[in-house]
Amino acid sequence: MTTLPLLKDEELSPEAQAVFDEIRSLRNTDYVNNFWRALAHDPVQLRATWERLKVVMGPGSLDPLVKEMLYVAVSVANGCSYCIHSHTAAAKAKGMTPEMHAELLSVIGMASQTNAQVTALQVPVDEIFQAG
């Protein structure tokens, strides 16, 4: 039910094929998931998205597992089913335990509740929370 057909390997442009090769190599698997197969209709957008994703989700001062959980949190708030599924799977693959998953859900639920309460009450920001 995509709005553009998912591209099979044999339908890729050379530029898209090159990105798929990198995805396979970096992830050490032959499987390329549907997001990339839909995005491959536009090799420039595919390349830009992949390049940036590598940097953002790559090594840094935040743990890769933390980054996946942040990704899940944003995806839940934005209501993106595909993203919730794919990044929850990625978080599990990176070591998210059932206890961590349960806490992730609790924080997302709690934040969503207080976000709504604050918004309904239109609470003004305390001066002590302002950046210098």
Place this chain on the structure above:
Amino acid sequence: MTTLPLLKDEELSPEAQAVFDEIRSLRNTDYVNNFWRALAHDPVQLRATWERLKVVMGPGSLDPLVKEMLYVAVSVANGCSYCIHSHTAAAKAKGMTPEMHAELLSVIGMASQTNAQVTALQVPVDEIFQAG
């Protein structure tokens, strides 16, 4: 510009006062921020929110700093200014470095972008992402 006046200490009901005492004690500060002063009109809701927040944000398998960053991520996606300010401040107080803050922003930006791309493309969930 709240939709209910912020309550001063001397305007609190005894039930609300008891929650404020706990907030001050647990946080080791005399300062009680505006959210609680707006919520204090309903001591039952105040108590329920505070009790649950203590559990959710308290010790567990996720680091307290990670929980604050998750809270920021959800608050950004929900567009809650107050919550973004208060939980960014809390994250800094719990040790979020400028590098970590920058990575947090990058993940939020990246997730928001791919959430939108996936939604625009209506990508179906890959079977391998489904829970058993």
Place this chain on the structure above:
Amino acid sequence: MTTLPLLKDEELSPEAQAVFDEIRSLRNTDYVNNFWRALAHDPVQLRATWERLKVVMGPGSLDPLVKEMLYVAVSVANGCSYCIHSHTAAAKAKGMTPEMHAELLSVIGMASQTNAQVTALQVPVDEIFQAG
């Protein structure tokens, strides 16, 4: 800080003036709030919005106060500050007591929490909830 200047009475087109006259008459007040003064740049959109609002918020099988509270609930979830302020004020004017306001906030907070939990868990709809 509007993206279009708020129109003063003397700047209105005759078509916009006619809508303002109706607003004043129906609401029994000389005050016309900022939303209409911003929308007045496009008399067709102004007229269409006003006509439909009269029907939707007018007499029917739901109590006018209930309709205002529903309006607040949607506006909170959509993060529209102006709308939260104006419809909370309207609900108070139509008889919303502090107790009802507190319950409204509780339901909005609860729904936002479980919405997020359900979305994070990607719960499938039970067959018994499906319309025939």
Place this chain on the structure above:
Amino acid sequence: MTTLPLLKDEELSPEAQAVFDEIRSLRNTDYVNNFWRALAHDPVQLRATWERLKVVMGPGSLDPLVKEMLYVAVSVANGCSYCIHSHTAAAKAKGMTPEMHAELLSVIGMASQTNAQVTALQVPVDEIFQAG
């Protein structure tokens, strides 16, 4: 397609089983819907959600049917399909007539439209809408 398997009765922890018993008893039905079966992986979160829901949706100054319609309104704005289905069904069970349902939809549609218009125009809040 949940991100966690739905738990069957025989897979519940004693703490989760106790909550299920209360749900069955209070609702006077043997059926426990999928939300609780997904949430049951975390008995603490399950218990906290159920306890709060009972209070929020229980007797008060707002009619139970009004609370269900408010729940639907928030769920629509948050795009939670499961919640829209389950709370629309609950509202019907509590007496929502086709006429009331039609008006609920109209208010949700109208609010969503004017929320967007106000946001696009960035209309400043009128002084008369500010709480004292």
Place this chain on the structure above:
Amino acid sequence: MTTLPLLKDEELSPEAQAVFDEIRSLRNTDYVNNFWRALAHDPVQLRATWERLKVVMGPGSLDPLVKEMLYVAVSVANGCSYCIHSHTAAAKAKGMTPEMHAELLSVIGMASQTNAQVTALQVPVDEIFQAG
């Protein structure tokens, strides 16, 4: 899985039938899509929605194709699958090429990213962006 059954032609009220006749005539096709069949339970809401849609999406200073792409952009940000599908199809029918579709997706993705970055940073509006 609608929350109200889709109405067949023979189930329509005369008022709803009249709107369907206009839809068929204006669009020059016998096919009436599901949205109208769900909305037809409330002939007043059906009529109001159809009347306004005709004006908004009709001839004006913006190209009809541009209007369809704007509709897609809003629908993506609001996460409405049905609307994304129907208006993407309408945009294609009005001449949206694969290149235009790819650019539409790019702008939606980019805007969603910078929206989130700006919100996370809580950037104040520059004076030069304010309307006079």
Place this chain on the structure above:
Amino acid sequence: MTTLPLLKDEELSPEAQAVFDEIRSLRNTDYVNNFWRALAHDPVQLRATWERLKVVMGPGSLDPLVKEMLYVAVSVANGCSYCIHSHTAAAKAKGMTPEMHAELLSVIGMASQTNAQVTALQVPVDEIFQAG
């Protein structure tokens, strides 16, 4: 009220300075708006955002004005005040007339309304809207 101080020219790193130079040169103005001054704390994110924005908003098959209006539409649905202001200003600078602005607002309002109606009704996608 940013969560990070806006950087002045003399506080920029050389990498950030280089991006500012390009912004000034491409836009043919000395003015660099607040978004970039907040993002400049992370020169890598600044550079990546600027590079991608140039491509996405640059020449292509969609008119630059259309792209700005699409940006406004997404920003409204996401509730980003800053983005609404800056891209409405950019659209005006690129030739958006008052008539076009009014139509843009109408489409955004209409889409938001029908998005909500469709979501409330949970309308299934018609087969004819599915991509081949």
